[in-house]
Amino acid sequence: MKSNAVRVEPDPRRWWVLGVLCLSLMVLVVDNTVLNLAIPALMTDLGASPSDIQWIIDAYILVFAGLLLTAGSLSDRYGRKRFLIIGLVLFGGASLIALMVTEPWHLIAARALMGVGGSILMPSTLSILITVFDDDERRKAIAAWSAVAMVGVIAGPTLGGFLLEHYWWGSIFLLNVPITLVAVVAAVVLMPETRGPARGLDPVGVLLSTAGMSALVFVVISAPGEGWSSPSVLVAAGVAVLGLGGFTLWERRAAHPMLPLELFRDRNFSGSSFSVVLMSFGTGALLLMLTQYLQFVLGYGPMKAGLALLPYAVAAALFNGVGAGLGQRVSNRTLIAAGMTVMALGFVVLALMTAGSGYGMLIGGLMLMGVGGGLAGPAIYATLMGAVPPEHAGVGSALNDTVQQVGMALSVAVLGSVLAGVYTSSMPASAPAAARASIGGAFQLGDPGVMRAAREAFLSAMSFGSWVGVVFTLAAVALALTVLRPAPKVQAVPEAEPVETGS
Numbered sequence: 232m233k234s235n236a237v238r239v240e241p242d243p244r245r246w247w248v249l250g251v252l253c254l255s256l257m258v259l260v261v262d263n264t265v266l267n268l269a270i271p272a273l274m275t276d277l278g279a280s281p282s283d284i285q286w287i288i289d290a291y292i293l294v295f296a297g298l299l300l301t302a303g304s305l306s307d308r309y310g311r312k313r314f315l316i317i318g319l320v321l322f323g324g325a326s327l328i329a330l331m332v333t334e335p336w337h338l339i340a341a342r343a344l345m346g347v348g349g350s351i352l353m354p355s356t357l358s359i360l361i362t363v364f365d366d367d368e369r370r371k372a373i374a375a376w377s378a379v380a381m382v383g384v385i386a387g388p389t390l391g392g393f394l395l396e397h398y399w400w401g402s403i404f405l406l407n408v409p410i411t412l413v414a415v416v417a418a419v420v421l422m423p424e425t426r427g428p429a430r431g432l433d434p435v436g437v438l439l440s441t442a443g444m445s446a447l448v449f450v451v452i453s454a455p456g457e458g459w460s461s462p463s464v465l466v467a468a469g470v471a472v473l474g475l476g477g478f479t480l481w482e483r484r485a486a487h488p489m490l491p492l493e494l495f496r497d498r499n500f501s502g503s504s505f506s507v508v509l510m511s512f513g514t515g516a517l518l519l520m521l522t523q524y525l526q527f528v529l530g531y532g533p534m535k536a537g538l539a540l541l542p543y544a545v546a547a548a549l550f551n552g553v554g555a556g557l558g559q560r561v562s563n564r565t566l567i568a569a570g571m572t573v574m575a576l577g578f579v580v581l582a583l584m585t586a587g588s589g590y591g592m593l594i595g596g597l598m599l600m601g602v603g604g605g606l607a608g609p610a611i612y613a614t615l616m617g618a619v620p621p622e623h624a625g626v627g628s629a630l631n632d633t634v635q636q637v638g639m640a641l642s643v644a645v646l647g648s649v650l651a652g653v654y655t656s657s658m659p660a661s662a663p664a665a666a667r668a669s670i671g672g673a674f675q676l677g678d679p680g681v682m683r684a685a686r687e688a689f690l691s692a693m694s695f696g697s698w699v700g701v702v703f704t705l706a707a708v709a710l711a712l713t714v715l716r717p718a719p720k721v722q723a724v725p726e727a728e729p730v731e732t733g734s
Contacts, residue, residue: 244423245363245364248421249375251417251422252359255319256383257379258322259352260382260383261383261387261406261407262322262404262407264383266287267521268391269403271522271523271671272533277335279338280668281668283335283339286335287339290342292346293449295346295349296637298441298445300629301350301441303629304490304626304629306426308432310426311354312359312423314354315356315359316415317351317352318348318355319348319415321348321352322348322407323407323408323410325342325348326345326404326405326408328341329401332401353628353629356376356628358425361616370613373612374555376612377609378547378552387406389541392536392538393534396534433485435485436481436482436488437489439474440478444475447467450467489626490630494618499563499715502711502714503563503615504615504630505634505710507611507615507631507634509710510574512641514700515647520696521540524690525539527674527685528686528689528690539594543597543601545601546602547605550601550603550604553605557606563613564711564712564715567611567614567711568708569603569606570604571711573603574607574700576603577600579697580596582697582700582701646699654669654689655688657687657691657692658684658685658688666681670686670688
């Protein structure tokens, strides 16, 4: 009925728009990769404990995941370009604040504010993309968008490593400021405004989803350290159950629901979403350990550690394009299963590493993971967003981001604690308490014997984490093969709804 709307000539600025979206995404990726590289410096210079490090990372995840659905829904109503710019300004401003912190809790607060900006910014990048590009060009645009994550993996550690070797750790946040400034100016000048059809607000849904998601992530983060029976965890678990349960019931009856629950009835959407959760859980905590392995175990400086990850990033970026090309001839289900199988093989290589394996075996495993992720990435996003009607593009993009962040939060909290326990149990009982707590604490002592034991214990923990990655990635393969349809549902992603545009 609306096929004429589908075929209106595409926005001539769409490739410029894609450039702005990619630049906006890059600021988030660069920040997270640089932060991982700075973990050893935060431990030694800022005096951050392992618990502080976990909260510096998790404060961002907690706020980011808690606000994603709300931000995505509001961007559909009030304008995706507007929310993109607001998110960039908040993220860049919080980065400036992070430059001035002197205590770990200061940085935790700054990271939480960055999470607010990221939650507003992130859904708009993908939602604008799927409304600006038609079916013929969307897969190519998604491949370019997801490949930017790999460019960020290259740029972040390299530039961050240079700054960490020549300046104090706070300088890494300077990387965010010029990127956000350029992205804001480019968005104002080049990007049209897009939004869904006018709908009523859903303030009850906003309140319930924000409270429920934030409480859920808090439980995941806090339970491993404080225990499941601690008062704070029990209270947060109750809030999560009531909030998310109430949200589900409310959305089924609301006149203008913020989240279209019927999306989860689509096998492609729900299957690919939960595959991402499994993959994120398997990879999150292990990748967190990589920069510590390079610096503490192999003895690399920050700059060299950043450069050491270049082959992994290049492989992922190159095969992202290969995956996009193959998507024209091979089903999404096949590409997702094949890519994740290759990722599992990469985890196997890492799991088999020994104290004498060194960098060669490490980067071999990581390159396999990069190849697998590059093959699967465009297919995953095309499957997820292919099930989302354009009028719900913002909240659909937010759902995609939410499931990934929940998987990552679970990994950092649960698997991160398990890996820390493996490290501690692998250390000699006679080692000082600080050395048994973390490899950073062991290196601060400066005892060669303790440092040698810490390296071996850390490698044991990393090997255990790699086997966990194998299991969860193969589980994602099985889920994709079982649930996803062999052929994508082209009718699920029409450009039927015209988008409102304007400078």
